Amino acid sequence: MIPVSEAKKRIVEHCHSFKVELLPLLEANSFVIAEPVFSPIDTPPFNQSAMDGYAFSFANWDGKSPFQVSREIQAGSYSIDALKPLEAVRIFTGAALPPGSDTVVMQEKIIKYGGNITIDDAQITLGSNVRKQGSQTQKGAMALPQGQLLTPSGISFLAGIGIHTVNVFGKPTVSIIVTGKELIKAGNPITDGNVYESNSIGLTAALNQIGLAPISITIVDDDETEIQIAITEQLNSDMIIITGGVSVGDYDLVPAALEKSGVEKVFHKVKQKPGKPFYFGTHNQTLIFALPGNPAAVMTCFYEYVILAIGQFTKKEYFKSYSLPLTNDFTKKAGLTHYLKGKMSEHGVTVLEAQESYLLNSFAQADCLIEFEEEREFFKKGEFVKLRMII
């Protein structure tokens, strides 16, 4: 039996693979950029007016002469005729300055008479109210670096420089195998001795929460051969999550089935509650997480361990840890790290009741998992404890 910290360390050590995927821009939302993105264009792609006003040549102006307004340039239009000295053009926000102009005066800062204007703007200088070509990004320059998390604003930015696909660290493929003779599917009437299968649904929802979906869900009986077949069929996945049958009872057949499938055990049993019988192994590049069947243990192991491995693929940290003060005293026995369901408020974090590993009511209302360290017994109200947000 190893401590929680050792279990996490060994999982990370065994995550060797990741994959770079070229995704359409919108599908790359919330992924991490795998290769630097270089701008294919200057942005703005031309000297652009930042205001509704008049464009003119500041260089050829004596600071007082009036201008003749010759034409109008709307955003989206382009005028190739160069301005003559003391010629100005009516221009609008976003429009390209015509050749021979370098400065824009705001429409509020002119005096207009007939087809002429004079400038009444003591602040105006060369380049006023002009967004210079390439001032945001220059063609060929790095627009976003490797390792940058792509947010909606980042996507907007890349779209604006004409990028429509991007290389990101992609998702691992995940297979779920649920074991248990007692499991029946929702929608069927409950019969004596049976319970509704919920672990595949909880795990699917948790994967969905971070943008993943299982590529397969297999529900098998407590039968070693059936379990072994199910495992073997999924060994092409990046990860397999198995629930149930991982303890040491007569019908805990998963460890034996894993061994017969050629899976190499990395560890079995962790000093934690819930989820003590948690098993982790590998088969070539495939990571196998075998979790005890109790629903609360399944969800806890997902948030503490499986997510850690997924983050090694996607180069992301999910469900960040924080420290908050406890709102109540809390006591446990020494020897196991306890993960308890918590609820955060402005006062700190409160341990929710009903913590038995088969009870999920409190988990359903929790917004975080609180970690109470292995060797300690008493935690005092007001003391800062480590927690992981899970919403």
Added chain:
Amino acid sequence: MIPVSEAKKRIVEHCHSFKVELLPLLEANSFVIAEPVFSPIDTPPFNQSAMDGYAFSFANWDGKSPFQVSREIQAGSYSIDALKPLEAVRIFTGAALPPGSDTVVMQEKIIKYGGNITIDDAQITLGSNVRKQGSQTQKGAMALPQGQLLTPSGISFLAGIGIHTVNVFGKPTVSIIVTGKELIKAGNPITDGNVYESNSIGLTAALNQIGLAPISITIVDDDETEIQIAITEQLNSDMIIITGGVSVGDYDLVPAALEKSGVEKVFHKVKQKPGKPFYFGTHNQTLIFALPGNPAAVMTCFYEYVILAIGQFTKKEYFKSYSLPLTNDFTKKAGLTHYLKGKMSEHGVTVLEAQESYLLNSFAQADCLIEFEEEREFFKKGEFVKLRMII
């Protein structure tokens, strides 16, 4: 021109509608429950063994007599034959206790000889190692209340009591209308005077981030009639987001088009930077957000205002606010609330550079928006400022 706080207040006041949607359980992930969920069954649905061990009748035991082990009950099996006094059954975790038994002794706490066992467990009492029928949820009792955010653990819990659909506060329908003669689509070569359209893509990504998608995207020229037609066509949506053309220039045609479409203005112009020309109006139950066309202003208005209205439909708070200390001094002019892109660290929050509203580089790297209050000018390093996480 109204302050930020007044704009937010008026938006919330004009959000009257929401809809209750019956969704399959997995699709209800991260929605808020609209009607209390009652348990259709007891859980556990029978008295269930919590251990691998032996079930017997504690009531009929003298505390020392041996038991005869008559049969075995695996999880998923059921035995209808009532136990005789001093008869025990081999039982496994999750299995149903047979009639006439009330207690389980762990397999580690017995002495076995032939077909008999004696119990060696000083702690054992009536009901030990048994999860009583209905001890988690009772048939007909409330399993989760209205207003509960549905998490993966909540979904696992509901699946476990046999629930497979749930009534939640559903998503509003959102239409996007982007205006601007200068806009061209990604994939086309950039031509003189044109820029790539990115606002519909940034808004779509931001909607995706919270599980929504636009039901339509319309890109229209700076033409009042075209804009009016586009608006009229989308008035069946719960929300319309328009970008561009909302200021007061000759080609800012959106306010006039809105008026001709029968939209009632609630406000136009907010004391903020970026996004000063922001317009909000209604048409029957439809909410119309007309945002200035600068990409950074679009994203800022989305995270500060549009999201607020979406949350009125889904009964959720998105992108929560926090306070963190500034890592640098910051100075602005009084008169407008400034929203600046920030990056959080263990030291606090840092204002990212390049804040002009047409620049999105810094937004692409930001993880939060910092709010600098309207009336203030100087913000000191170490001072706590309000921010909204946007990742």
